[in-house]
Structure formats: C-alpha cells, structure tokens
Amino acid sequence: MIRFLIKGLLRDRSRSLFPVMVVAIGVALTVLLQSWINGVMSDMIRSNANYSTGHIKLTTRAYAANEEQNPNDLALLDAGPLTDRLQKKYPGLHFVSRIRFGGLLDIPDEQGETREQAPVAGLGIDLLSPGSTEADRLNIRKSIIRGRMPEKPGEVLVSEDLARKLAVGPGRAATVLGSTMYGSMAMHNFTIVGTVRFGIAAMDRGAMVADLDDVRRMLDMEDTAAELLGYFDDGQYRDTAAVRIVAEVNAAVDNPTDEFAPVMRALRDQNDLAEYLDLAKNMTRIISGVFVVAMSIVLWNLGLIAGLRRYGEIGVRLAIGEQKGHIYCSMLLESVAVGLLGTLAGIAVGLIPAWYLQEYGVDIGAMMDNSSMMISSVMRAQITVQTFLIGFVPGLLSTVLGTALAGTGIYRRQTSQLFKELEV
C-alpha cells in the first residue's frame, strides 16, 4: 500500500514536487528564523550574564538601588568570607567578585604632563589568580587586538577604540583618576599591555579591564566587592534554580531595613530581562504555532486545489467501491510522506544560511554607537538541537492537518451522484 502510494507520488509531480517544495520552504524559513532568534536572544542573555548581571548577583540594597552610578561607597564589605559562605552553601555555583568604576584615563607625555585624557568605564575582575575563569568568561583572550593579557599587577587592557582615540598602544603608561570607596581622590599608574574589542558597543566605546586586586588598592576597597556574581557551573542560566536560590538568600537576611544588607537578584530581576527571558522561553512555541497555522492555511488551500484536480480520480475510486475512509487514509499517508520529505529538505536548506549567520553574523555596530545595552554588536544565529527538531512538528503537522481538512470533502461526495458526475 505504502509502496503504491509512493509510486503514485513520484509519478505525479503535481502531488509530490509542489507540496514538498511548499513544505520545504516553510520549514527552511522556520529553521532560519528559530536559529536567528535563538542566537540573538541567547547572545543578549549571555552578554548580560557575563558582563553585567551574572546568573545571580549579590550587592547591598543601596548599591542595587543606584547601580547605574557604580556607587562603590555602597559596596559589600567582608567579601571574602561572604563568598566562602555562599560557595559552601551553593556548590553548583561559582562566585566571583567584581568592581566597576568610572574615572579619567590620563596619558602622560615625556615630561609626565597630561597629553591626552578621556573618560573610562573600568572593570576590575580576577585576571591574575591561577585558575581564574573570568578572562575566559568575558572572552577577553580571543578579543585581544594588539598586545597581550595582563601577567602581573599594574597591567591593564583598554578597548581598541579608546586606545585609538588616545593614540596609545601596548607598553604605554596611563594614570587613572577616580574616587575611592570613601570619596577621596584615587590616582593610580598602570601600564597598558593590550587592546581589546569586546564586541559590545557600550564597552568598546571606552572600557578598561584591570586586575581586581589593583582596583581594590586604587579605590581603597580591600576585601570589598561592589558585586558578587554567581554563575552555574555549566555556564547555562537556569531560571527556576536561580529564582529559588535568590528567594532563599534574601529570606535569610536578618535586617530587611538595613540599606547595607546584602540583596540577591537573579538575572531575570536585572536590566529588564524578565520579559525578555519569558519571550525567549516561549519563542519556539510561538514560531511553531505561527508556522503551523500559516502552513495549515497554505496546505489546506493546496489540498483543496489538489482535491479539485483529483476530483475525477477520487470519484472513480469511490465508484469502483473503494471506501471513503480508505481514500481519506491514503491521502493522509501521502501527506505524511510529503511532509516528511519536505521537512527534511527544509531543514537541510534552512541550516545553510543559519550556519552562515552563526559563523559570520551581521554586524550592527554602526547602529549601536550610542547604545548602553549589553548586547553584542555582531548579531549571530545559534543552531541547537531544537533547530533540527523544530521543523518536524510544524512541517509534518501542518501538512497532515491541511490534507485532513481538505480531505473531508471526500465524505460529502454522494455515490448516487458519481456516475452522473463522471459522465460529464
């Protein structure tokens, strides 16, 4: 029976080629769209987590309320013991301290006088401890344009754009002028050892990265941390687990009115990411749903057209005594074959541009000159297991559904009328 149906499909191209093409195009578009949206959304979540929010973040309440101002005077004290306690309680998370600061990067001339200067957004991370994962988390090693990674205290990286603006390169001395945790003037000499392109417009404009201990010394912040970020060991953000941990930690804080008491926030609670996460979570379902509906309408019409074209054939089959249910089932089986073939072809076709977009991406840096969002300036697709699977459900489902809807016409045919119809 199946062999008979396949032969019929192969010999009658209007029953096979056209429907397969329609399904393949739809599935290819779905695959491309899913991988693109998946890539863009994952990238935004990853960028935010790695550079800004962590999977969870611990700060003081007062710091959290004014976070955009980098208020280091409101930093967490006794960061070391606090980190140890959290690490012991949540072994599946890895906690790191960070300090952000604003200041002026001053480049001296040969006489030690100011030659150039520019505002700088500084980030203090653990660069020098053996086994530190921070440089890899921020993908700094691979992002170095000139020079090398800091290897000893006093060495820093600056963004390539800032370095060009100040006309400096690796090996140049620079002084950072900022404010200590207590508001005093902080001046510290550094050596620029490398330039970096972070791929995030907000950082490429004017960021510098220094070792956390250097920043602590400069800002008079020994054993303090502006932010304690926690990351799940596998690097993947797990919303439910993060929300549970946040609730546990916050419930354990003794004094809810103390503005310097620690407060924990999950990634979803920061940078307005909650809606975004929910959207990302439902995006696959939304795409599948839209595709199923759209393709169903297309294939329903296709089925109707095919039904009309095969009006005579179905009539003859009914007239020679074939059961309506048998004809209906054979049409459904045909559509399964068409759907399967179209889906496979569509996945293969859709994966080609998806792979290209994953590897090379689309550079939107020119549109993000003034952006302060933690998103990559190169938008990329991301191919996952879901990308391979997503085409199957709508590709098969909508084809079968369309045929099922169109095929109901079979049951409206009256045997008594058939011979009269076939005479025409």
Place this chain on the structure above:
Amino acid sequence: MKKQLLIPFALLTCGAFAQTPSGHSILEKVDANMTSETSITTSKMIIHGRRVSRTIESRSWSTGADNAFTEYLAPARERGTKMLKLGDRLWMYSPDTDRTIQLSGHMLRQSVMGSDLSYEDMMDDPRLAQIYAAEIVGTEAVEERPCWVLQLTANEQDVAYQSRKLWVDQERYVPVREELYAKGGKLLKRINLSGFKRIDERWYPMRMVFKDMLKNGKGTEFIVATIEFNAEIPSHILTKAALRR
C-alpha cells in the same frame, strides 16, 4: 485733610526707599566681606557620607577670583595631594603616582574628595556683583537676624550656577543661607553659613554646611580654622612647579 495725610505718607515712603539699598549695592558689600585680593586659609572639611564621616584638612592660597592652590594635610592617604587652579584649568598632583593631571570643562564640577563641594566651589572666589544681577525679593529672619532675600541671575552663560538665592544679614552684609540653581531652575546646592567672626574690617563665616541636593549624603561641613586676608603670597606658590615641591 487729604493733603495733610499724603505728605507724611510720601515722606515715609521716600524714607523707606532711601533706607533699602539696591540689590547690586548689597552684593557689593557682600563681596567686600567675602572676597579679597588674596587669602590664605587653613580649613577642615567634614564629609558626612552614607556609611562613614571623614575629615580632611587642607591649606589654601588664593589670589583674585580664579587662581588658587590647595595642599591636603590630613588624613595620611590624602597628605601631599595638591591642586592648582589657574583660570578655568585645574591640575592635581598625587604623591603616590608622582603625576600631575589636568582637569578641565565639566570635570571641574565634579565632587572634591567625595564632598558636597565641586572643584569650582572649593577653589573659586566669585565676585557676585560682577557676575549676577540682583533683585531684592523679600525680607526674612534667619536665626533671629533680619535678612534681605536676594534673587541673583547670571549676566553670562558660562557660570556654574545660573541663578542663586541669597539671604543676606541686613546689618553685617554677609550671606547666612544660599541656594544654588541650575539653568533649568533645579536646586543643586544649599549652603548654610554660620560662626561669623569679625576679621579686620569684615565679617566672615567660619562654618559653612554644603548640601548637594542631588546626592544622598548628609552634607559637608567646611570649617575655617584660620584665614588671612590680603596676605602676601609668594609668586612661586601659584605655579605648576609648586605641585611637585
């Protein structure tokens, strides 16, 4: 009868106008008290932050309205830090880095050492009568002393505060309270002046409490320990070479 009533009323009115000086003349008298050709000041700044309070001691030399040199004396972390302001340029020297860094433009409006004072507040000695047009908008008693309330509007665009409100002691011609406003009318700072002391022929406030209205802190007390007016200042002090000395 009407004439008999009108004459004393007219005389009274004329007398009142004769007694109330103009806003400009009040400002000139305020300037005469608050500014000088040169001054040498030793001061203490108590910065009340959200977490801790800090005390910073410094010594300043200033000439005219725009040139000043400040050396920080305490605490240990700040000792030896120096600032030189010549016109609209400001240099800072830190002994830890042995670097002299120039600040200009909007950086001059940043906070000094986390206080409620900006570099301009700290190092400028503005002649108000030259920069602002003054209008008397009322009278009010502050600390039981009658004061004129003056509304000051800047004559030029490039000033730190486009308008000010000044409560001026009617007897001593010193400001007892001041409010500093941005161009859009937003209140930026409030200053309460007290501890007035007679020095030579002038009255001078030995304690000023600055409150930056855009900050959450509890304000900064600026206490003048000693002040000499029109003292001779060696010319080498107000030079960049003095920063490293």
